[in-house]
Amino acid sequence: MSLATDAADKPTLYKRIRADIEKRILTGEWPPGYRIPFEHELVARYRCSRMTVNKALSELAQADLIERRRRAGSFVRRPQHQSAVLKISDIRAEITALGRGYGYELMSRKLRAATVADRERLGVKKAGKVIAVTCRHSADNVPFAVEDRLIDLSSVPDAAAADFSREPPGSWLLHHVPWTEAEHTISAIIADDRTAEALDIAIGAPCLVIDRYTWRSARTITAVRLLYPGDSHRLVARFKGG
Amino acid sequence: MSLATDAADKPTLYKRIRADIEKRILTGEWPPGYRIPFEHELVARYRCSRMTVNKALSELAQADLIERRRRAGSFVRRPQHQSAVLKISDIRAEITALGRGYGYELMSRKLRAATVADRERLGVKKAGKVIAVTCRHSADNVPFAVEDRLIDLSSVPDAAAADFSREPPGSWLLHHVPWTEAEHTISAIIADDRTAEALDIAIGAPCLVIDRYTWRSARTITAVRLLYPGDSHRLVARFKGG
């Protein structure tokens, strides 16, 4: 179970080392917590320099497959099963990347003192000003999503000058404000009449909901709710894993 | 705009190089397509060996921030906004990680020759045997999700011996079969009567749907559809970004 390295081509040495270790981890031969061989042991086994095995191990550590501790060694990490990671950024980019015509429509934009509900949604305590934007994105003239967004002006004062009549707020924020953390919540709801009209679907039809909160170093930047037609839109994610 | 490196602490050199470049990319100073300095130029600028800048650039390439091309140089990549990454693995682990009591119930398990519909769903052409499993997951005795899964026995022959009466097929597969690629599709539907009964919700209530296909080196392993009560369950993802 350990001799055969079933590939016949010859990748570089450090990649082979990395793949060997990865396989042992993925097959469970080296379970979580297992201490993988020290660098000097791998150096002996593969007859190479330490930099070569170091590169292999560094990449495994970067991929969170192992954890490296000085003086102690390198250990197989528990797989991060419970956590879900979702990365979606910009609807305009998403649609144009699909080769479809992007359409944008500002439905309302209000600058106001934060209401209690606003403050709750943004998770801030102090009163301040916010911008509330509602808009619609479409792909090839078909409604794609409606967006309901709140921007904390005390975090993003520049946003007061943006009117979002042509550029969607998501794109604007992406280019003007670097974020450090985001949280997504996905759920499903039934379309109410207002939503149904905006998305051109029937009342009672299912909608996919994505709520996203974005922070920069513990400061809320924006909270956004995106509503997609549930039976037509699909959020596709493809990735490599282990 | 280029002198100050606002940090006062002294990280290692390659990390400083990496951070310097990353900052220029993220601020847009070096836009997508921009050719960043050659390794030998960075070597001159930072007065270090090539291996040091190579390590910095390799990590940036691994993070998909830059693309490296032999003879041509390293180029800032377009941000991968359009792509979504979703990582969900094991419902049992997910529920126990939340500190809730996990419950599992096998509703049906059938071993059969693959029907046309099965083959289509799995994306395979040859006839073969499959296992079809329907089961229910619950958290603290409340229905959490129903699972409808197809396993390709020609890819996972060992699965024939597993009866899934106690262990959910997702967990079993996770521990027995390493996968290399997965694709998720998220959508929303209205609960039909069978689903409504299994999830203990009203007919017509919204459901969150996750379809997942898993491959190992171009071979389909399994196709699974998970149905969650749309208004109660929430798929939460929190992550750091840049």
Next chain:
DNA sequence: TTGACTTATATGTCTAGACATATAATCGTA
């Protein structure tokens, strides 16, 4: 037993070279 000090060691970073390899650019030819 506990706490403080010392030591051994695995990883972290770095160097100054080397050769391999893919490919952009150039040049020559049909």
Next chain:
DNA sequence: TACGATTATATGTCTAGACATATAAGTCAA
């Protein structure tokens, strides 16, 4: 002009060292 061969060059990988640093483990005293 179009195509094929050559060359220059930036990256890819690797070596055999070096010193730095965090820390597990051992030592010794209170």
